[in-house]
Amino acid sequence: MAEKNWAGNYEYRAASLARPRSVEELRDLVLGAPAVRALGSRHSFNDLADTPGLLVSTADLPGGIRIDETARTVTVGGGVRYGDLAQGLQEAGWALHNLASLPHISVAGAIATATHGSGDRNGNLATAVSGLRILDGTGELVDLRRGDEGFDGAVVGLGALGVVTEVTLDIRPTYDARQRLFGGVPWEAVLGRFDEVTSAAYSVSLFTTWDEPAVSLAWLKELDGVELLIGDDFFGAPALTEPRHMIPTMDVRNTTEQLGVVGPWSERLAHFRFAFTPSNGEEIQSEYLVPRPRAVEAIEAVRRLAPVVAPLLQISEIRTVAADELWLSSAYETDVVGLHFTWVRDQEGVEAVLPQLEAELLPLGARPHWGKLFVDRDRVVPTLYPRLADFAALAERFDPAGRFRNPYLTRLLG
Ligand SMILES: Cc1cc2nc3c(=O)[nH]c(=O)nc-3n(C[C@H](O)[C@H](O)[C@H](O)COP(=O)(O)OP(=O)(O)OC[C@H]3O[C@@H](n4cnc5c(N)ncnc54)[C@H](O)[C@@H]3O)c2cc1C
Incomplete structure (x- = not known):
């Protein structure tokens, strides 16, 4: 498989790439693969997204932009790109608190790596997440809401817990x-x-x-x-x-x-x-x-x-x-x-x-x-991330067979 990241500096070593069009298809692919990773819009620059097994692109999964005006949230498919989301929100009179330097990245891929914009009082893009739906390593669809046990660990998840199929984000009136x-x-x-x-x-x-x-x-x-x-x-x-x-x-x-x-x-x-x-x-x-x-x-x-x-x-x-x-x-x-x-x-x-x-x-x-x-x-852990051991335990709970493990995560989590 000769697939590269967006910048062309990294060639994925995965054996194959699939583009599921439904969550059911995605589940079959995940359960059929001993090693699997979600691939967003490919804008990262290292081997984080890679796997020796199967890469599943989120690009063709159901997208949709569902606004809940009362809760002031929007729910989107994980593969939706910020540019499409921003346009949809703006047309409906709503907004996000911040964006990264580029709108081309997928929502789930961006939050998985703590992608950020800028501003002394602006949290990164993941801080707007109030809910996640994750297809985990056992094929279950798990919903997590802000305040749930493990939620704070799951949002910047490095793709380790499973495939994020839906993300719910806080919104505010347009400005x-x-x-x-x-x-x-x-x-x-x-x-x-x-x-x-x-x-x-x-x-x-x-x-x-x-x-x-x-x-x-x-x-x-x-x-x-x-x-x-x-x-x-x-x-x-x-x-x-x-x-x-x-x-x-x-x-x-x-x-x-x-x-x-x-x-x-x-x-x-x-x-x-x-x-x-x-x-x-x-x-x-x-x-x-x-x-x-x-x-x-x-x-x-x-x-x-x-x-x-x-x-x-x-x-x-x-x-x-x-x-x-x-x-x-x-x-x-x-x-x-x-x-x-x-x-x-x-x-x-x-x-x-x-x-x-x-x-x-x-x-x-x-x-x-x-x-x-x-x-x-070696120096990235664990002093820089005091909750790293908790994260490793969370990942193990969501993915007991280690399907979503890859060399990057093994270096990080041991
Ligand atoms: C030109 C350019 C400008 C950039 N500007 C910024 C910036 O302003 N601020 C900043 O912080 N970063 C920036 N980045 C970095 C970029 O935001 C991150 O690398 C981000 O992770 C890219 O998202 P992606 O969808 O392309 O993820 P990918 O590269 O496809 O994947 C990254 C990780 O996310 C995981 N992932 C993807 N989708 C899912 C899913 N549905 N479920 C679970 N895990 C998933 C993958 O498994 C992988 O671990 C920039 C990158 C580029 C190329």
Whole structure:
């Protein structure tokens, strides 16, 4: 089977790939396979989704977008992509609290890895989950609601409990937002006034290559109807008057509308437009979520490594995510700052640099993004995830025969 992930840096080793069209078909496939994994939209960068056995794509499973206005929730098929969900919600007058940089990812795949957007007070996408329906390793369909025993462990589930066939998410009435970009934020402001910088809007992203005299871009998402905290000057950086892609060589038409033009949340919260290619495509990504109190130290450490990092880098993004209670969330019990790296697609070169980065960041308590490339697997556990043993027990309960186990999970859970 010569199937690759979206970025093309990882070729799945699975023996075969199936595309079930119903939950009954999915159940037969799961029960017939000693080793099986759910495959979402393939936007992760490592072997997390892989299996030596059968990959089951969720793309053709029943989707549907069911809004419960009284409960303020929406229920969707796990394979539904955020772009389709956002459009459906917006048309019905509803919204999510946040989106990742791209709307192309599947809902179940995103929450399985604690995918996040940005904002000091915004939890990652998994924090919006209030219910899950999981086809477990015994072929049972299990419903879990927020507050149920095990729920906090199951949401960021790494595909270890089974196939998530339905996800219920909190929604709120629709809202409008705008994006403004500022060019050249002095490092002194970022390092010396970090809290003021990241709290200056609903969501603040800083883009840099680390070796530059100032952070090249600040990308602010501001809610319409909320007083602007920033004028045309962002800590010394002027507001840009032309739209920009965060990777200077890429086409700006791929990005969502900027220059302060107000529009629906569904067309502003992601950086990239649903109908276009996100990011570059020819790339590898890594990300480390650093506990907020250590963020400035972490940023300084990466700046010191700029001579080895920058030559392999397309762009880095610094974002903030609010703490949560989900056992395997990268923001478990602490506000975090994401230091993200979009590398050129040079697997060997990137893997040679990551140990140096990780030697600086992991001792600060940084948690690698589950779906992106990292190398020092041994230090990821268990100090970074105090509930890891509970998670292993939960996975065993849902999947006693270990169908959903793969080498990645075995490295993690033992
Ligand atoms: C261009 C680009 C931009 C990105 N931007 C961001 C960002 O802004 N923020 C961020 O945090 N991450 C970001 N990511 C990473 C991405 O969000 C994660 O890798 C996410 O897991 C991708 O979802 P997917 O559906 O493609 O999952 P896949 O790669 O298909 O699978 C990932 C994991 O989810 C599991 N899974 C998938 N579907 C199910 C299911 N139905 N039931 C159970 N388990 C399931 C798989 O088994 C696997 O373990 C980005 C990635 C790319 C390529």
